[in-house]
Amino acid sequence: MDKLRSKPMSSEVSITDDIDATLMFREVQQFRQPWIWVVLSCSSLAALYVAAIPFVLDSNSEDTLVVHIILILFGIIFGVIFPILFYTTKLITEIRSDGLYLSFYPLLFSRIKIPFENIVKAEVKTYHPLREYGGWGIRHSPTGKAYNVSGNRGVQLELANGERILIGSHSPEQLARAIAFSRGR
CATH class of the missing domain: 2.30.29.30 (Pleckstrin-homology domain (PH domain)/Phosphotyrosine-binding domain (PTB))
Known part of the structure; x- marks a missing residue:
């Protein structure tokens, strides 16, 4: 055995x-369940909103530059890549x-x-x-x-x-x- x-x-x-x-x-x-896409759409929009913050705020310090890069990467990953991965x-x-x-x-x-x-x-x-x-x-x-x-x-x-x-x-x-x-x- x-x-x-x-x-x-x-x-x-x-x-x-x-x-x-x-x-x-x-x-x-x-x-393709509607409830998944409602949750995913809301979280994607929130991630894209967070990614847009560096473009609205005006700051030139190095500390905020790192934070801005992190926010943009967060928005790209969870606002764009994650929904595309789910869809495919x-x-x-x-x-x-x-x-x-x-x-x-x-x-x-x-x-x-x-x-x-x-x-x-x-x-x-x-x-x-x-x-x-x-x-x-x-x-x-x-x-x-x-x-x-x-x-x-x-x-x-x-x-x-x-x-x-x-x-x-x-x-x-x-x-x-x-x-x-x-x-x-």
Whole structure:
């Protein structure tokens, strides 16, 4: 049993590598919940307001120059870069003839590949993202890992080493069927 636990159940595949395996299922999810964008817009506007302060205040001392640079950087990072990162983030779930692939672009720089022989069970699950995993995104909790973007439904995988991975999905029944079909071949 220890040998089974030490064997990796998933591997990383470069984003730039072409995958020759046949695509059977693909789902792309993004953060598009209105409440997220209201919070993000308010915080972005506040950060941009803070970044504008150095242009309104007139001071020539070196101490305030450093503070002004910090405020401008804060505004650029939280007012521009962070919203763009949120907007471009995608959870891509693919079932191919050789395994299940997960990509959380641009947060993960490689795809995660889980071969079908490592999947013991895959079942549709309704879950509580905040209570069970602490929210959305790439989450680690005592109940396992979760890759989710929105909603409260997904497919719970149990791997041969006992690891549990939840994959959030807007079509969990289709995803579970694609996994079951591919595992049965």
